[in-house]
Amino acid sequence: MTLDVAVIGGGISGLATACELRQRGYRVTVLERQACAGGKAQSERIGRYLMEHGPSAVAGGSAVASAWSGALGLDAQRLNLGAGVRRRYLLANGTVVGIPTHAFGFLVRRYLSVPGRLRMLAEVLPTWGKSRAGESVTAFFQRRFGREFLERVIEPLVGGMFAGDPDRMAMHAAYPALVGMERRHGSVIRGLIHSRLRGGRMPARRLYSWREGVGALPRALALRLGPCLRTGVTVRAIRHRGQGGFRVDTAGDGYLDASAVVIAAPAHAAAGLLEHLSPAAAEAAGLIEAPPLAVVFLGYRRSQIEHPLDGIGCLNPRTEGRVLSGVLFSSTMFEGRAPDAQIALTGYVGGARAPELARLPGRDLIAAVQSELAELLGIAGPPLLARSCHWPYGLPQYNLGHEARIAALRAAEASLPGLFVTGNYFHGLAVGSCLEQAARAAGRVHDFLAERSRSMPYCTRAQEVAAAPC
Ligand SMILES: Cc1cc2nc3c(=O)[nH]c(=O)nc-3n(C[C@H](O)[C@H](O)[C@H](O)COP(=O)(O)OP(=O)(O)OC[C@H]3O[C@@H](n4cnc5c(N)ncnc54)[C@H](O)[C@@H]3O)c2cc1C
Structure with a gap:
C-alpha cells in the first residue's frame, strides 16, 4: 500500500506535521528512531522532581502553540510563570546581579556602566545605519548598542537561547524580528516601545509550560497519532520513484512507499537522508552545526541555599569564564518541579561556546556544575538529587551563510515534488516556531497532494480514506 505521507522524525516538528495532515484526512506514518517520541522535548518525573532534558518553557506569543494546547486538551494542565519570578540575573565579576524583567531593566540597574547605559540609550538615534545581509549578531548589536551591551547582555542571551556564538551567527537568520524593527522604526528600542504600546509584553513574562512539563505536548501529539506513529524505527535512506513517489528504507524494519515524504529529523540526520536525493541539499544540511549540549539537573533543600532564587535564572557572559552558560531556577519558574521545601535548578553546559565541556562524563559534569553553583548561589552541602543529560547534537546554529543553506534545501524541495523538509533549523x-513551521509544512504537503490527486485522478483521494487508521 502506498501511504500519502511518510514523516521521518517524531520530535515536535514531525509529530505536529503528521497530526495536521491526519486532521486533513491523509494516511500518514511517522517513523521515529528512538523508543519514545518527542525528540529534544523530554520531561522526566523523578520522584516529585520534574527534570526537563530539553525545553523548559514555551513562549506565550505563539498562537499555534496555544492552539495545540487547547486542541490537545492540555489547557487544564497549563502553568504560567510562577509569581516568584521578579528578576533576571546575570553574572558580573563573579557576582549574580538581579535586573528587573521590564523592558528597560538594564537602564535602572548598575549592571552596565554609565557610559555603557548611555551608549545603549543612544540606539534610538538615527545614526547607526541599517543591517545588510551577512551581518553577524555581534556586528549588529555592537553597531546599534555598543560593545558593553553586546558583551554583557547579548552574548550571554545568545548563549542561553541558541547555545551560540554571536560572532558566527547571522543576524538576519537568528533575529529577523529585530532586523525588521530597525528597518521599520529606525531603531530596535523604538520598535520595542511601539510593540509595548500595542499591548505586547516582555517575552520573559509570557513563558508557560504544563504540569508534567513541555514533554506533555509531544506525548499528547503522539497519543493522537496512535498507530500512525512507529517508534524504534530508523530510516536509513529515501529513494525517489518518479511519479510513484518515494520509497523509505528503514534499518531492519522493511520499507514504506509514500506519495510524499517529510524529513523532520535534525539537520545532520537530514543530510544523510538527502544524500541520494539532492547532494547539494545534503551538503547544505551537513553544514548546519549543532554543537553538543549538556543539561545538569540538581535538587536541594530550600534551606541549603542563600540566594532568593526569585527569577527565571542566571546567564553567564563568556567573559566570566564559567563552566555553566546559564542556570534556570526551575522550581521558581513553574510549580510542581520539586517537592515541598525543596528546589530544582537546571544548568546548561557546552554549545558553541565550549563544546568540549558538554562531552565531559556525567559525574565530572555534575561535580563541576555543583561546585560552580555552590559558589554563585551560596549553596551549602551536596544536592539531594543530581542528573545529567547529554545531547551530542544540541541546538542548530544559525551561523553566517545559513540563509544560503536554507535556500539549497528549499531548492531541493522544488526540484523533487513530494519532498518536504522541516525542523528547528x-x-x-x-x-x-517548530509548531508554526510544521503547520506551514503540512500546508505545503496538502497543496502538493491535492494537486497530485487532481492531475492523477486514479490515485486515491485523501478525503475518501479519512476513516483509514493511517
Ligand atoms: C537543552 C535544550 C533546551 C531547550 N530549551 C528550550 C526552551 O526552553 N524553549 C523552547 O521553545 N525551545 C527550547 N529548546 C529547543 C526545542 O526543544 C527544539 O528546537 C525542538 O524540540 C526541536 O524539535 P524538532 O522536532 O525539530 O527536532 P528534534 O526534537 O531533534 O526531533 C527530531 C527527531 O528525529 C528523530 N530522527 C533522527 N534521525 C532519524 C532517522 N534516521 N529515522 C527516524 N527518526 C530520526 C530523532 O530521534 C528525533 O526524535 C531546547 C532544546 C534543548 C536541546
Whole structure:
C-alpha cells in the first residue's frame, strides 16, 4: 500500500506535521528512531522532581502553540510563570546581579556602566545605519548598542537561547524580528516601545509550560497519532520513484512507499537522508552545526541555599569564564518541579561556546556544575538529587551563510515534488516556531497532494480514506 505521507522524525516538528495532515484526512506514518517520541522535548518525573532534558518553557506569543494546547486538551494542565519570578540575573565579576524583567531593566540597574547605559540609550538615534545581509549578531548589536551591551547582555542571551556564538551567527537568520524593527522604526528600542504600546509584553513574562512539563505536548501529539506513529524505527535512506513517489528504507524494519515524504529529523540526520536525493541539499544540511549540549539537573533543600532564587535564572557572559552558560531556577519558574521545601535548578553546559565541556562524563559534569553553583548561589552541602543529560547534537546554529543553506534545501524541495523538509533549523528553534513551521509544512504537503490527486485522478483521494487508521 502506498501511504500519502511518510514523516521521518517524531520530535515536535514531525509529530505536529503528521497530526495536521491526519486532521486533513491523509494516511500518514511517522517513523521515529528512538523508543519514545518527542525528540529534544523530554520531561522526566523523578520522584516529585520534574527534570526537563530539553525545553523548559514555551513562549506565550505563539498562537499555534496555544492552539495545540487547547486542541490537545492540555489547557487544564497549563502553568504560567510562577509569581516568584521578579528578576533576571546575570553574572558580573563573579557576582549574580538581579535586573528587573521590564523592558528597560538594564537602564535602572548598575549592571552596565554609565557610559555603557548611555551608549545603549543612544540606539534610538538615527545614526547607526541599517543591517545588510551577512551581518553577524555581534556586528549588529555592537553597531546599534555598543560593545558593553553586546558583551554583557547579548552574548550571554545568545548563549542561553541558541547555545551560540554571536560572532558566527547571522543576524538576519537568528533575529529577523529585530532586523525588521530597525528597518521599520529606525531603531530596535523604538520598535520595542511601539510593540509595548500595542499591548505586547516582555517575552520573559509570557513563558508557560504544563504540569508534567513541555514533554506533555509531544506525548499528547503522539497519543493522537496512535498507530500512525512507529517508534524504534530508523530510516536509513529515501529513494525517489518518479511519479510513484518515494520509497523509505528503514534499518531492519522493511520499507514504506509514500506519495510524499517529510524529513523532520535534525539537520545532520537530514543530510544523510538527502544524500541520494539532492547532494547539494545534503551538503547544505551537513553544514548546519549543532554543537553538543549538556543539561545538569540538581535538587536541594530550600534551606541549603542563600540566594532568593526569585527569577527565571542566571546567564553567564563568556567573559566570566564559567563552566555553566546559564542556570534556570526551575522550581521558581513553574510549580510542581520539586517537592515541598525543596528546589530544582537546571544548568546548561557546552554549545558553541565550549563544546568540549558538554562531552565531559556525567559525574565530572555534575561535580563541576555543583561546585560552580555552590559558589554563585551560596549553596551549602551536596544536592539531594543530581542528573545529567547529554545531547551530542544540541541546538542548530544559525551561523553566517545559513540563509544560503536554507535556500539549497528549499531548492531541493522544488526540484523533487513530494519532498518536504522541516525542523528547528529553518525559521526558529523554539517549540512555538517548530509548531508554526510544521503547520506551514503540512500546508505545503496538502497543496502538493491535492494537486497530485487532481492531475492523477486514479490515485486515491485523501478525503475518501479519512476513516483509514493511517
Ligand atoms: C537543552 C535544550 C533546551 C531547550 N530549551 C528550550 C526552551 O526552553 N524553549 C523552547 O521553545 N525551545 C527550547 N529548546 C529547543 C526545542 O526543544 C527544539 O528546537 C525542538 O524540540 C526541536 O524539535 P524538532 O522536532 O525539530 O527536532 P528534534 O526534537 O531533534 O526531533 C527530531 C527527531 O528525529 C528523530 N530522527 C533522527 N534521525 C532519524 C532517522 N534516521 N529515522 C527516524 N527518526 C530520526 C530523532 O530521534 C528525533 O526524535 C531546547 C532544546 C534543548 C536541546
